[in-house]
Amino acid sequence: MLDPISRVRRFNRAVTSAVGALDTSFLGRGRPLGAARVLNAIGHGRSDVADIRDYLGLDSGLMSRLLRSLEEEALVETEAHHDDARRRVATLTRSGRREFAAYEALSNAQAEGFLAQHSQREALLAAMDLIASTLTRERIALDEMDPRSAEARHCLGEYYAELGRRFSQGFDVSRSRDPDAKDMRRPRGTFIVAMSDTLPIGCVGLKGTDHGYAEVKRLWVAPSARGLRLGRRLMEAVEDAARDLGITLLRLDTNSALPEAGQLYRSTGWREIPRFNDDPYPDLFFEKRL
Amino acid sequence: MLDPISRVRRFNRAVTSAVGALDTSFLGRGRPLGAARVLNAIGHGRSDVADIRDYLGLDSGLMSRLLRSLEEEALVETEAHHDDARRRVATLTRSGRREFAAYEALSNAQAEGFLAQHSQREALLAAMDLIASTLTRERIALDEMDPRSAEARHCLGEYYAELGRRFSQGFDVSRSRDPDAKDMRRPRGTFIVAMSDTLPIGCVGLKGTDHGYAEVKRLWVAPSARGLRLGRRLMEAVEDAARDLGITLLRLDTNSALPEAGQLYRSTGWREIPRFNDDPYPDLFFEKRL
DNA sequence: CAATATCTCTGACTATAGTCAGATATCATG
DNA sequence: CATGATATCTGACTATAGTCAGAGATATTG
Incomplete structure (x- = not known):
């Protein structure tokens, strides 16, 4: 039963x-x-x-x-x-x-x-989102989009909000090195949004730099889509895009307050390296050679 | 969107x-x-x-x-x-x-x-339970059952487990005044189980005493069925059953660690009274005249 | 026990969804 | 511009679901 x-x-x-x-x-x-x-x-x-x-x-x-x-x-x-x-x-x-x-x-x-x-609307909606994302998992499309598009901006907004909740000191985008949108557009970089039907449920950015490497930024998966291994798919997609752009070295920074992210990077061929920027938020730095 | x-x-x-x-x-x-x-x-x-x-x-x-x-x-x-x-x-x-x-x-x-x-099976199942209970809300039946039936025992097991999680000192049934099953059978009392299809998702007991009142015991609603106002329905059903048995005075005890319960009693005509038993767990006592 | 109600079954019918083989018009290509 | 490919349409067909009126058998009731 x-x-x-x-x-x-x-x-x-x-x-x-x-x-x-x-x-x-x-x-x-x-x-x-x-x-x-x-x-x-x-x-x-x-x-x-x-x-x-x-x-x-x-x-x-x-x-x-x-x-x-x-x-x-x-x-x-x-x-x-x-x-x-x-x-x-x-x-x-x-x-x-x-x-x-x-x-x-x-x-x-x-x-x-x-x-x-139901008297707890948000709980009910969250349950429906979770199930809808799970059922449509195989139809989730990873689309390259402009980082200024409505879909991308939605994802970034949710991402910043989540960092604000998870970092003990909060999160203020303006204090972070806000990646310029043009660095996340081809040919310097790209921005990938995971779309479930018409709903953006995850993203990742590839930011071109002039230092011989590109940075992976803004990896985010909607709470309702966690557990579907979408983070892994987004990372594979961004690495493919980087290869396609002729990029051979990737770096990223993250924070130990996001343990599932560090876990993902470590299990997919990223190597921890010393701090390579002066952004106040990250405390973990990774590199991957393609 | x-x-x-x-x-x-x-x-x-x-x-x-x-x-x-x-x-x-x-x-x-x-x-x-x-x-x-x-x-x-x-x-x-x-x-x-x-x-x-x-x-x-x-x-x-x-x-x-x-x-x-x-x-x-x-x-x-x-x-x-x-x-x-x-x-x-x-x-x-x-x-x-x-x-x-x-x-x-x-x-x-x-x-x-x-x-x-999905890699988080239990979260997915909980979401499905929540939605299934919501969708079948109008078909949830409140059935009087023997407190020793499989359905009742399932509910009671979940109830005790939840008290164990919510009371800082844990919960041990044997230390509480475990109501004898026969006091929760007609004609002394009754036991009501909320059934969604074949799944028990809530219960409440009416325990007859020899002190001029009956006690409402073991009010429990499955996590997946919370927000559906089932607690309220169970309380109405148990009060109806009490009236049917000719009982005119009801008492119950609860704990302030279960604020939603106290809230429910207060909003449905129950009056707080002084402690009327020496059970170690409750710290709030209510009475209602039918 | 006659009248009526209930349950299942049969025959005759309709509506919807779907399949398939061409027919027709248009487009793409060498 | 002939040829083949593509998109849509038409006609002819089938399968499934469903409706409805009554028939026949059995049960219930005054």
Whole structure:
């Protein structure tokens, strides 16, 4: 009754029936689920027909018919792709947007209803994040992004906040050697964000210097994504990027208040070296030759 | 991207596709999902046809046909109910049990595969428990049970373990006035267990005494079920049971190291009174007139 | 014991999802 | 510009799930 497998299966049962309830509420709008799914995919910004088909895993014949039924309802319009007339592009009409908004309202109401069940909202959300990250683990994409992008800035903000909580003396970015964004852009360096669906859940930066090495900076993994070995994946990705940029020597600094980081570096071929900068926060320094 | 609603919806998407994957693996056994569900319901001990139909929400015509198809496969046998020949009772044949075991193996493998994604198994399981309890909140049943039943003993074990963690001096049941099980059975008292599906997730005892009052004892809610206001529901149930037994005065003791308990009592009509026993653990005493 | 209720079953039907083989239009390439 | 590749569409088909009206057997009740 309490073994791990039973607990997972209890979770499966609970969640299956909740998912079914949402489908039922969608059916309440008088449209088969297939058509509703296509409408929602378009509403969420997918316009290329092949893309929608791929996303929803539909056969091209079925997809075509679903689109036709949405067109008959005057919810969707299709036109040829502007530079490949074989492809079709779907957009919502005015009433299509209204109908999409109604589905969104149903989804949002269901989500709110769920949150309202619990008096400790944040704990519930953290549990959901943890499970969502675990389930989508194999679909987490590591994308190179501009360090000034919204996704990167989100990660950096969380990273600084966490340092502030974990360092006994707090953390003030301005006292640290804030890496200039341009040093973390190709060709000097790069910045990699781990994306789970549209949610940034981790990052790492590679900062070019003029001293014969590049620095790995800002390695961070969202609390909900810890335990998924994402730190390791990010480090592998940043090392690959460095190799790609022709960099042969990497350095990084960290703090012994972050033991899981030191642990990771030591177990992946990094060698501890003496202090190589005068940043006030780090007390541990590593180097790796590629 | 990070507002609560989006987080819930990200969770929904992740979980929907995981559920779909399990369905697909079930289809791999060459049988439609409807038939597989009936087979599994029987395998899990549901034998009464009406009960299965009700559990799976099936129309009687559809149910009948699904049973027929399982009979044709020689996986299921049906016979008349022994004291109502209108009802039918389904049982698995030898090969039905084999096939059921194969489905169980698929479910278990999926559950194990999920757990294997994460290096902090217990955190993942705790998150799943929390969500499963929240989703099934409205189906949590409060059942009167024997305090010696497996369910009750499970709850009590967890309760004592938690007291041990929360009291600075630890907790040793034998030093406390261990309430005799017979005082927590009708007609002297009762014992109520909160069941989520087959999982006990909370309890409370009503212990009859010969001093003109009854005591509320052993109020416990599983960590995964906290925040669902289950403590409140258990207290209401135990007060109802006391009224039902003609009891007019209730007392209880607790400890200030359990602030959420004291909070609950104060907000539900309990009045603090002076110490009324010599148990070494409690330091707060309450009374409520029904 | 007749009337009524309950349980299961059968036949006839619909809706949805999905498959598959071409047909058609367009694009890319030598 | 012929050829093959690609994207979409149509028609014809199947499987599954589900609905509904009644039939037949059995149980319950006044």
